[in-house]
Amino acid sequence: MRNRTAQNLLLFIAAVLWLHQHYPLKTANAQGTWNVLLDNAGIASMHTAVTHYGNVIFLDRTNIGPSQINLTNGVCRDNAIDLTLTHDCSAHSVLFTPGPNTVRPLFIFTDTWCSSGQFGPDGTLVQTGGDNDGLMKVRRFTPCPSDQSCDWVEESDNSLQDGRWYASNQLLPDGRQIVVGGRSVFTLEFIPASGSQKVVLPFLNQTDDAQNDNYYPFVHLLPDGNLYIFANRDSIVYNYQTNTVVKTFPTIPGEPRNYPSAGSSVMLPLQADAENVYGANVEVLVCGGAQPNCFLYPAPFPPASQTCGRISVTGTDAPAWNMEEMPFRRAMGDMVFVASGDVLIVNGAENGCQGWGNAINPTLSPVMYVPGASEGSRFITEAPSTIPRVYHSTANLLPDGRVLIAGSNTHQFYTFTGDFPTELRVEAFSPSYLDSSNDGERPSIVSAPTTIVYGQAFTVQVQVTSAAAEFGVSLVSSPFTTHSFSQGLRFLRLRLVGQVLISGGDSSTSSYSVNVTAPPNSNVAPPAYYMLFVDNQGIPSAAASWVQITNS
Ligand SMILES: *[C@@H]1O[C@H](CO)[C@@H](O)[C@H](O)[C@H]1NC(C)=O
Ligand SMILES: *[C@@H]1O[C@H](CO)[C@@H](O)[C@H](O)[C@H]1NC(C)=O
Ligand SMILES: *[C@@H]1O[C@H](CO)[C@@H](O)[C@H](O)[C@H]1NC(C)=O
Numbered sequence: 046m047r048n049r050t051a052q053n054l055l056l057f058i059a060a061v062l063w064l065h066q067h068y069p070l071k072t073a074n075a076q077g078t079w080n081v082l083l084d085n086a087g088i089a090s091m092h093t094a095v096t097h098y099g100n101v102i103f104l105d106r107t108n109i110g111p112s113q114i115n116l117t118n119g120v121c122r123d124n125a126i127d128l129t130l131t132h133d134c135s136a137h138s139v140l141f142t143p144g145p146n147t148v149r150p151l152f153i154f155t156d157t158w159c160s161s162g163q164f165g166p167d168g169t170l171v172q173t174g175g176d177n178d179g180l181m182k183v184r185r186f187t188p189c190p191s192d193q194s195c196d197w198v199e200e201s202d203n204s205l206q207d208g209r210w211y212a213s214n215q216l217l218p219d220g221r222q223i224v225v226g227g228r229s230v231f232t233l234e235f236i237p238a239s240g241s242q243k244v245v246l247p248f249l250n251q252t253d254d255a256q257n258d259n260y261y262p263f264v265h266l267l268p269d270g271n272l273y274i275f276a277n278r279d280s281i282v283y284n285y286q287t288n289t290v291v292k293t294f295p296t297i298p299g300e301p302r303n304y305p306s307a308g309s310s311v312m313l314p315l316q317a318d319a320e321n322v323y324g325a326n327v328e329v330l331v332c333g334g335a336q337p338n339c340f341l342y343p344a345p346f347p348p349a350s351q352t353c354g355r356i357s358v359t360g361t362d363a364p365a366w367n368m369e370e371m372p373f374r375r376a377m378g379d380m381v382f383v384a385s386g387d388v389l390i391v392n393g394a395e396n397g398c399q400g401w402g403n404a405i406n407p408t409l410s411p412v413m414y415v416p417g418a419s420e421g422s423r424f425i426t427e428a429p430s431t432i433p434r435v436y437h438s439t440a441n442l443l444p445d446g447r448v449l450i451a452g453s454n455t456h457q458f459y460t461f462t463g464d465f466p467t468e469l470r471v472e473a474f475s476p477s478y479l480d481s482s483n484d485g486e487r488p489s490i491v492s493a494p495t496t497i498v499y500g501q502a503f504t505v506q507v508q509v510t511s512a513a514a515e516f517g518v519s520l521v522s523s524p525f526t527t528h529s530f531s532q533g534l535r536f537l538r539l540r541l542v543g544q545v546l547i548s549g550g551d552s553s554t555s556s557y558s559v560n561v562t563a564p565p566n567s568n569v570a571p572p573a574y575y576m577l578f579v580d581n582q583g584i585p586s587a588a589a590s591w592v593q594i595t596n597s
Pocket of ligand 3: 503545
């Protein structure tokens, strides 16, 4: 009897410990929960992109020595000009499938180190540049369901017109993508080029400095079709069709913000008005960064930036940076929209800047930035992870509303000792909207169209168990995320036409038709696959529906 009780007590303690480890308790004020999805993804992903099948492309680089996952079927990579391994049987890209949390090795031939990319209108990832033999390459990945064998296809020619190492891409309204800048390259170009020549953009030279704080410029497509481009501490509105600078903004106070200083940026959610017009007041947010010349003189790792700057880029008034202080200093942070349209600021370190061994004091607590809250109460400190994510780490919104966190390798090779080992674990951060306490309000999408046409109304069927129902519908693009910037990220709140109760309406399950209008044109939403989330009183569905926007 005594033995049985003792045994039960031990079982109980073991269960509590297991639960605590797998479902960490929330501390009083810290929201959200963390879960490790996979202990060993085989590679440390420094470039990450979610396909419209919901699986995720992880991409490292080829010249980093063997990874921790081998290619299958005896395939090896024999590349005579690889800088590290000319015969390599390990994979440097994998396809990760959330849910089963499995990976499938992919084959990449040329070096993708610090490359750029963007999904095209048909959902194919167009991926550009890198180092060494990859500097002028274009590669494509056409997604497929996880059990199929899609893989990278690399163009055999050097298709780019300039070498692109640390460039940023943005999908354009006509379905091409623009590739902006790169290491000591003050030009931009288009893919496909279709005969167009590269274009010199003097702004990229003007924002260069001793440690090149103009790498990975922050590029946002504005709803009027122009581009907002931020590099170092300066920014412009640029008309790529006429090659003219339309507007110049004041210099942001504080530190440099781009690589290697490594702040991050988003264009805040675009909201349709009653006439389905977007862009009355478009605002850009830039957060974090590092002290000037941190990269040149790393020791003793100066404190990172603690500020965000927010600026209206469309207003007619003289634009000015509105500065806010974050709860934590952060360099190498990632900024990513969650399904509610708030901005998760995650990963990075409190001291130092990007590069190998250039940072200490990892910022383990993410911060949620609530754009619509009043100034002074826009930052919410979230529950901390236990895993440092510093140089070469990523964050991407999944269609289930979680944020996928991968990578961190502050070394030339895969290194599993020391302060910041190569990080192969994949985590998910669940924002508090996923808490079960919100299940009553949470809508589920019963049906939604798979394609929508610019400016046309469409209907989403939803179910909800709460008596109160006040729906919103949003579209979120799937970016190419690397080096603290999510290239091509945008969040749109659609114009609501109306909601009609189909059945229920009391405290049982109710069905509604929610009618909305698609974005009016491809400046507002370039043609691509988007995640469609429905929210009820701010609580988003826990599963998005992928929708492709087309011209007809
Ligand atoms: C990959 O293959 C090599 C050669 O067969 C082997 O030594 C290594 O252990 C393998 N690595 C993994 C992670 O399986
Ligand atoms: C960049 O600007 C500097 C300083 O104005 C100038 O000397 C240099 O020629 C420019 N470089 C290019 C490639 O335009
Ligand atoms: C919504 O659209 C459906 C058909 O798609 C239509 O029957 C219904 O009247 C519309 N409701 C509103 C409020 O627009």
